Amino acid sequence: MSLRLTVSNISRNYNGKPVLKDCSFAFDSGCIYLLLGPNGSGKSTFLRICALLEDTDSGEVNFVEDNTPLDSPLVRDTTPLNPPLVRDTTPPSPPLLRGGVRGGILKKDIHLKRRISLVLPKIGIFNTTVFKNVAYGLKIRGFKKKEVEEKADRVLESVGLIHKKDFNALTLSSGETQRLGIARAMVIEPEILFLDEPTASLDPHSTTIIEETINKLRKHNRLTIIMVTHNIFQAKRLADRVLFMYDGKILDHGPNRDFFEKPKDERTYRFITGQMVY
Amino acid sequence: MESIIEGFRRAFFLIFNLDAELLSIIFLSLKVSGLALIIATVIGLSLGSLIGLKRFPFRGIIISLMNTFMGLPPVVVGLFLYLILSRSGPLGFMSLLYTPSAMVTAQSILAFPIVASLCHSAIISVDPIIKQSSMTLGATPFQVITTIMKEARYGIMSGVIAAFGRVMAEVGAILIVGGNIAGYTRVMTTTIALETDKGNFELALALGIILLTLSLIVNMVLHLIQKKGMISK
Numbered sequence: 152m153s154l155r156l157t158v159s160n161i162s163r164n165y166n167g168k169p170v171l172k173d174c175s176f177a178f179d180s181g182c183i184y185l186l187l188g189p190n191g192s193g194k195s196t197f198l199r200i201c202a203l204l205e206d207t208d209s210g211e212v213n214f215v216e217d218n219t220p221l222d223s224p225l226v227r228d229t230t231p232l233n234p235p236l237v238r239d240t241t242p243p244s245p246p247l248l249r250g251g252v253r254g255g256i257l258k259k260d261i262h263l264k265r266r267i268s269l270v271l272p273k274i275g276i277f278n279t280t281v282f283k284n285v286a287y288g289l290k291i292r293g294f295k296k297k298e299v300e301e302k303a304d305r306v307l308e309s310v311g312l313i314h315k316k317d318f319n320a321l322t323l324s325s326g327e328t329q330r331l332g333i334a335r336a337m338v339i340e341p342e343i344l345f346l347d348e349p350t351a352s353l354d355p356h357s358t359t360i361i362e363e364t365i366n367k368l369r370k371h372n373r374l375t376i377i378m379v380t381h382n383i384f385q386a387k388r389l390a391d392r393v394l395f396m397y398d399g400k401i402l403d404h405g406p407n408r409d410f411f412e413k414p415k416d417e418r419t420y421r422f423i424t425g426q427m428v429y
Numbered sequence: 430m431e432s433i434i435e436g437f438r439r440a441f442f443l444i445f446n447l448d449a450e451l452l453s454i455i456f457l458s459l460k461v462s463g464l465a466l467i468i469a470t471v472i473g474l475s476l477g478s479l480i481g482l483k484r485f486p487f488r489g490i491i492i493s494l495m496n497t498f499m500g501l502p503p504v505v506v507g508l509f510l511y512l513i514l515s516r517s518g519p520l521g522f523m524s525l526l527y528t529p530s531a532m533v534t535a536q537s538i539l540a541f542p543i544v545a546s547l548c549h550s551a552i553i554s555v556d557p558i559i560k561q562s563s564m565t566l567g568a569t570p571f572q573v574i575t576t577i578m579k580e581a582r583y584g585i586m587s588g589v590i591a592a593f594g595r596v597m598a599e600v601g602a603i604l605i606v607g608g609n610i611a612g613y614t615r616v617m618t619t620t621i622a623l624e625t626d627k628g629n630f631e632l633a634l635a636l637g638i639i640l641l642t643l644s645l646i647v648n649m650v651l652h653l654i655q656k657k658g659m660i661s662k
Contacts, residue, residue, distance in 0.1 A: 202565065204561060204565060264564075264567055265567035268565055269565040271561060271562065274558075275559045275562030276562075277559065277562075278580055287563070287566055287576075288566040288567060291568050291569070291572050292567065
């Protein structure tokens, strides 16, 4: 079982200024999605709304159970990929989806919220040890002490922070803090993991460690990762599918290679070739 | 100068001989102040948390009032409480005047705004990202609140200790509502005031030394708590 996320016609205004304009998308489970776009394009707002941290002004965010086997064929391939440059602004077509049995829309209660997790760009570190930071999500779910220790240690090991488990988390470097943020989310084994620019302001070494961690998660059965970045190269390295946001809209999307090799919108082309001025 | 030295000598004699009168005064002081602190902490923590965590109408007025009450003159509190608790007052039927309960009430009134105000300050100084982080990790609304309170714990503790300092040092209000009755409502501060008036410095000095020692201990505890709250590798 896993979760499938669908957003339908969501819009959001901040102080009367539209930040998201009628965005719709259906995320397939078990994929890594990278949300690309220039600053101020609405990526983070979109992510926060998808992660149920913010409400929409209109439209819907829905989660449904997905019982489809991962190896089932992809259906509804309606994404037109040619010609590569199309000078129109019509909304993109629905993405590839796996067919199969799906349950009804899930209620947005604490049970659903506990099946997803969001790593914010600024990690809200609790003023306690690294271990207790990681254990937090497990403790609030009522896990037993032994289980908490085992799971937290395993995750700390995988992000390379086990040697710092008894350190005060506020003493960690930026890269370590970011890894701790991911570890804290990983330990609760979410079915959808939202990452908001986890490598922004990190050096190349720390970025590599974070990307390796994300790649390890890729092997996790059924985990969907939706990550915001404005780093094109990172999107190329990590994404199964890429979405391009511009001016509060999802302008373009597609599988990794198609997205970068055959962009459907001129603005996408300008962005990925570094020609966009904004 | 000699009389001061003699006063200190006798004071230490009283302390080291565990003088019965001295002990009963210390015990009553700790009892009254301890109880007042518990009441002030319960009220102050609830109020401080409420205004720190929630947004509601007249919140700003409550914050201003609370900050003003932090500097309440003890004698004024004592006077108002005296009028309320005296026979002809609205609560006169309870016969609380000149009892330890009246002293506890007076000290609680003086201390709770300190706890509330410092608790509120500690809570609002917690980074808002903490709230969001706990939400993204699946915390229930109650768990979010306890997480924020936990993050504010050192500030809250400072408030409680500051309130303890206030109640221990308080003299004006409890003198008015307690009446300084020997063996019943006579506490350390009121004894010091009385014995100084009488020119009997040895007991006053002995109590002064104990009060200072208690104050030192409280400050050391505060320092240790704050040190623990600092980041250490």
